[in-house]
Amino acid sequence: MLSKLSLRNVKRSLKDYLIYMVTITLSFSLIFSFNLIAFSRDLTELSEHMENFKYAILFVSMIVIFVVGWLINYTMHFMFEKRSKEFGTYMLLGIKKKEINKLFLLENIFLGSIAVVLSFFIGTLFSILLSAIIMNIFEMPYQIALSIHITPILVSLTYFLFIYIFVLLRSKRRIKKMNIYDLLYLEKQNEQKMSKKTRSWTFILASSLGGLGLLLFDYAFKIVEEPTMMIPFFLSILLLGISIYGLTLSIGEFLLNYCLKHEKIKYKKDNLFITRNFSAKVGTMGITLGTLALLSTLTLLCLNVSASFKDAFENQVNTRIPYDIVMNKIYSETGALHPNIQNKDYQKKYQESHEYIEKRVGIKEELIYNIYVKSVNIDDAVIAKKLSSVNGKLTFQNDLFIKLSDYNKLQKMLNRSEITLNENEYFLHYYKELRNWFEQLKKEDLNVEINGKTLHCKEMTDKNYVSSWNSSYYLLVVPDEYVNNMLIENAINAINTEKEITTSVVEELKNKVGNLEITSSINGEDYTIAIDTMIIRAEVLAQNRSAITIFSFSLTYLALVFIAVVGTILSIQTLSDATKYKYRYDILKKLGVREKEIDKTILKQVTMNFIFPIVYPLLIAVITTFSLNRLFFNISSEEHTYLYSLGNSIFLFLLIYGIYFLATYIGFKKNKSE
Amino acid sequence: MEILKIEDLKKYYGKKSSIITKAINGISLEVQNQEFVAIMGASGSGKTTLLNCLSTIDTVTSGHIYIDGQDITELENDELSDFRREKLGFIFQDFNLLDTLTIEENIALSLIINKTDPKFVNNAVKDIAGRLDIANILKKFPYEVSGGQKQRCACARALINHPKLILADEPTGALDSRSARLLLETMWEMNENLNATILMVTHDAFSASFCKRVLFLKDGKIFNEIQKGDSPRKEFFEEILDVLTLMGGDLNDVK
Ligand SMILES: Nc1ncnc2c1ncn2[C@@H]1O[C@H](COP(=O)(O)OP(=O)(O)OP(=O)(O)O)[C@@H](O)[C@H]1O
Ligand SMILES: [Mg+2]
Numbered sequence: 001m002l003s004k005l006s007l008r009n010v011k012r013s014l015k016d017y018l019i020y021m022v023t024i025t026l027s028f029s030l031i032f033s034f035n036l037i038a039f040s041r042d043l044t045e046l047s048e049h050m051e052n053f054k055y056a057i058l059f060v061s062m063i064v065i066f067v068v069g070w071l072i073n074y075t076m077h078f079m080f081e082k083r084s085k086e087f088g089t090y091m092l093l094g095i096k097k098k099e100i101n102k103l104f105l106l107e108n109i110f111l112g113s114i115a116v117v118l119s120f121f122i123g124t125l126f127s128i129l130l131s132a133i134i135m136n137i138f139e140m141p142y143q144i145a146l147s148i149h150i151t152p153i154l155v156s157l158t159y160f161l162f163i164y165i166f167v168l169l170r171s172k173r174r175i176k177k178m179n180i181y182d183l184l185y186l187e188k189q190n191e192q193k194m195s196k197k198t199r200s201w202t203f204i205l206a207s208s209l210g211g212l213g214l215l216l217f218d219y220a221f222k223i224v225e226e227p228t229m230m231i232p233f234f235l236s237i238l239l240l241g242i243s244i245y246g247l248t249l250s251i252g253e254f255l256l257n258y259c260l261k262h263e264k265i266k267y268k269k270d271n272l273f274i275t276r277n278f279s280a281k282v283g284t285m286g287i288t289l290g291t292l293a294l295l296s297t298l299t300l301l302c303l304n305v306s307a308s309f310k311d312a313f314e315n316q317v318n319t320r321i322p323y324d325i326v327m328n329k330i331y332s333e334t335g336a337l338h339p340n341i342q343n344k345d346y347q348k349k350y351q352e353s354h355e356y357i358e359k360r361v362g363i364k365e366e367l368i369y370n371i372y373v374k375s376v377n378i379d380d381a382v383i384a385k386k387l388s389s390v391n392g393k394l395t396f397q398n399d400l401f402i403k404l405s406d407y408n409k410l411q412k413m414l415n416r417s418e419i420t421l422n423e424n425e426y427f428l429h430y431y432k433e434l435r436n437w438f439e440q441l442k443k444e445d446l447n448v449e450i451n452g453k454t455l456h457c458k459e460m461t462d463k464n465y466v467s468s469w470n471s472s473y474y475l476l477v478v479p480d481e482y483v484n485n486m487l488i489e490n491a492i493n494a495i496n497t498e499k500e501i502t503t504s505v506v507e508e509l510k511n512k513v514g515n516l517e518i519t520s521s522i523n524g525e526d527y528t529i530a531i532d533t534m535i536i537r538a539e540v541l542a543q544n545r546s547a548i549t550i551f552s553f554s555l556t557y558l559a560l561v562f563i564a565v566v567g568t569i570l571s572i573q574t575l576s577d578a579t580k581y582k583y584r585y586d587i588l589k590k591l592g593v594r595e596k597e598i599d600k601t602i603l604k605q606v607t608m609n610f611i612f613p614i615v616y617p618l619l620i621a622v623i624t625t626f627s628l629n630r631l632f633f634n635i636s637s638e639e640h641t642y643l644y645s646l647g648n649s650i651f652l653f654l655l656i657y658g659i660y661f662l663a664t665y666i667g668f669k670k671n672k673s674e
Numbered sequence: 675m676e677i678l679k680i681e682d683l684k685k686y687y688g689k690k691s692s693i694i695t696k697a698i699n700g701i702s703l704e705v706q707n708q709e710f711v712a713i714m715g716a717s718g719s720g721k722t723t724l725l726n727c728l729s730t731i732d733t734v735t736s737g738h739i740y741i742d743g744q745d746i747t748e749l750e751n752d753e754l755s756d757f758r759r760e761k762l763g764f765i766f767q768d769f770n771l772l773d774t775l776t777i778e779e780n781i782a783l784s785l786i787i788n789k790t791d792p793k794f795v796n797n798a799v800k801d802i803a804g805r806l807d808i809a810n811i812l813k814k815f816p817y818e819v820s821g822g823q824k825q826r827c828a829c830a831r832a833l834i835n836h837p838k839l840i841l842a843d844e845p846t847g848a849l850d851s852r853s854a855r856l857l858l859e860t861m862w863e864m865n866e867n868l869n870a871t872i873l874m875v876t877h878d879a880f881s882a883s884f885c886k887r888v889l890f891l892k893d894g895k896i897f898n899e900i901q902k903g904d905s906p907r908k909e910f911f912e913e914i915l916d917v918l919t920l921m922g923g924d925l926n927d928v929k
């Protein structure tokens with residue numbers, strides 16, 4: 001009898017249940033997709049080599065479970081609130097709490113099971129989508145592999161069970177604690193005012209803790225090399241967390257009070273209506289809003305750190321090889337290398353490989369260029385000598401030259417800007433690590449004499465240096481005519497291919513070319529050196545799929561989960577408000593407020609709901625970026641890369657957030673007009 | 675001059691297929707400027723429906739309603755909003771207070787909506803609240819005050835604008851006799867001194883006796899109508915009771 005009644009009620013509040021089902025299904029899907037990724041072959045293979053990685057995954061899944069569990073608990077509470085009046089009426093009619101609890105339990109188990117089944121499909125889709133996105137971000141070749149393993153399914157099921165038991169126990173306690181009055185009037189209790197004093201103190205304390213947290217955070221990255229940095233680091237995180245909650249709880253009231261104090265603001269337009277509604281919201285769900293703010297902060301931090309790491313990783317690869325393939329033609333006029341390099345065998349192999357590349361992946365553009373030396377006599381190498389004199393530790397062999405036209409073509413292949421040189425100028429491009437020493441050299445130290453003419457260094461830079469251009473740490477770019485009397489040190493072919501180079505193509509190419517070992521004699525002794533005959537970008541990328549990648553990967557994943565949770569909760573909240581507000585808007589309408597004005601008010605309200613939890617997080621994200629930059633400064637591609645990373649993260653965050661906002665706003669308006 | 679004129683008004687509830695309730699079944703009526711009219715009738719006789727049609731928050735099935743010479747059945751949505759805001763004041767049967775606003779702010783709401791200069795708002799609120807004896811609960815929220823106090827708040831909100839036509843649905847329904855008298859006297863005063871026209875639905879003959887004219891509704895039609903004229907209130911009160919007895923039984927029994 002009761003279940004029949006309750007079923008009818010469920011039917012009537014189908015829309016609320018839809019929100020509930022969607023949330024739970026999405027939550028489960030997130031967990032399941034995470035497990036699918038975590039247990040996928042790629043990652044498990046990786047984790048064999050890295051013990052730490054296992055712990056990282058474990059840690060991440062703990063966070064995910066915790067956050068998603070919270071989301072489910074929140075939704076459950078939300079449904080409970082929706083039906084409080086119904087339950088209250090049952091109790092008023094004399095139905096026992098135990099029975100109501102049983103009803104609620106059965107209902108949730110039923111709905112939960114449906115959600116679990118659905119989430120296996122959606123979760124699989126998610127994991128494919130997520131992997132594709134993330135792999136794409138990290139430029140990894142990704143093939144959609146739909147391998148269903150039993151492990152992730154079992155693990156996910158365990159998680160679900162765990163979360164559900166916890167959540168159901170909580171709602172049981174909730175029902176036990178309720179009395180009829182609370183149930184009947186739950187909706188009406190919307191004001192839990194903090195006293196003025198508490199509020200001010202909370203505000204002041206939270207702000208100063210926030211400031212202190214940011215300072216500590218900065219300090220932690222100042223001493224980033226030392227192991228003790230963990231202490232200020234975790235302390236700063238703790239302080240920031242507390243301050244986020246404190247500010248969220250107090251600022252709504254603060255705003256309200258400010259508005260109420262100033263009649264000019266208070267009685268203007270819809271200010272009063274909006275601030276009141278808003279402060280009521282903060283009053284009832286301050287903790288939830290605080291958690292949302294915390295999650296937003298974490299999302300932004302994760303995205304930011306991940307973007308910086310990604311940049312560092314990309315920079316590492318780009319410095320090494322920005323072209324798809326670089327092949328060494330092994331051709332030299334200097335004779336510095338042993339004569340057997342220029343053997344016919346290799347030339348044949350080179351030719352074959354080249355044809356193979358053309359056939360297999362197509363050649364979009366290529367450039368064969370020479371690297372020159374003035375003479376085999378190292379005494380002629382002015383720059384090398386100067387460098388060796390400032391830096392006693394390293395000896396530099398010979399100065400290497402490249403034609404301006406070749407250099408510009410190489411730059412053009414990378415979509416980088418070309419340079420121009422006057423007749424008596426040259427351009428110096430060097431590897432970042434040499435910066436200190438090059439900066440010690442004076443302008444006239446850098447003058448180079450070629451063909452009896454003195455060339456001045458027009459400019460020198462370490463920006464975008466590519467180490468696969470040649471085998472040295474710096475390169476002198478000279479106008480074309482100057483190389484006429486020089487000797488060719490080496491000939492190199494830089495290739496950009498038409499198609500993407502997959503792992504299998506890499507294998508095949510490697511087999512084709514093989515390794516070239518040459519014997520070189522230094523001081524009368526013979527050394528065997530393996531020469532890089534071919535460098536393939538795809539291979540370097542794959543090899544560098546190191547801890548950094550995994551780390552960024554986890555962070556990106558966490559960020560996506562967090563923002564999904566934040567967006568979902570805000571949507572649920574706002575949409576559930578829509579029903580409550582419908583009544584309020586009706587009153588406004590009855591009092592003669594135009595439809596358009598009401599729409600404006602709605603927009604303001606939804607915007608406020610969405611903006612409020614992210615203002616402080618955005619502030620934190622911006623400030624912490626400067627601290628984080630201390631860590632990334634040396635490995636990032638450019639001086640201001642951290643600002644790009646920050647911009648990118650904020651953009652991505654706002655993009656996803658914006659989608660949630662839009663969907664919510666549309667839903668809200670639809671609800672109003674129903 | 676008449677401020678309100680109703681011509682053969684009909685309002686039917688229910689869709690074509692289901693049972694139709696003829697909540698109002700052909701009412702014609704004129705209310706002059708500065709009149710204070712009571713509408714009485716059994717529960718379900720169509721009083722609220724009539725008021726809702728007059729207050730433009732519900733559409734009519736057929737007929738015309740002219741307020742201040744304007745046919746409100748032909749106004750567009752936005753025009754209706756403007757019309758309500760500028761000309762009408764309501765006191766709803768279920769108060770319609772915003773639970774997030776304090777009593778004070780609820781009262782100020784119609785001033786805010788009318789874009790009154792914020793400087794004048796506070797004094798206006800205090801003045802009307804004082805008259806209705808709710809000055810001491812201004813800082814409270816609706817769920818913290820009694821039903822009667824809520825009702826007086828709703829009245830204050832309707833009166834504060836000095837609207838041309840005030841429509842009140844059982845404004846004294848939840849009040850004790852002292853508060854009811856306070857409210858009625860305020861309304862009477864507004865009617866006398868501020869030239870407000872008032873149309874009030876009531877169950878209670880005492881309240882009705884404050885009016886100048888009483889209309890009796892039955893099954894969606896006007897059943898009877900009496901004028902106070904120059905007779906004292908006590909006499910008018912008895913007259914009303916007579917009509918009610920004639921209509922059949924004590925009104926409260928019908929509920
Ligand atoms: N939205 C609606 N849909 C269908 N029927 C309605 C609706 N509102 C009112 N009615 C019906 O119209 C008739 C008149 O209702 P109305 O609310 O006008 O009565 P009333 O005179 O105000 O009664 P009371 O004194 O109890 O407030 C009633 O029979 C009622 O059931
Ligand atoms: Mg009624």
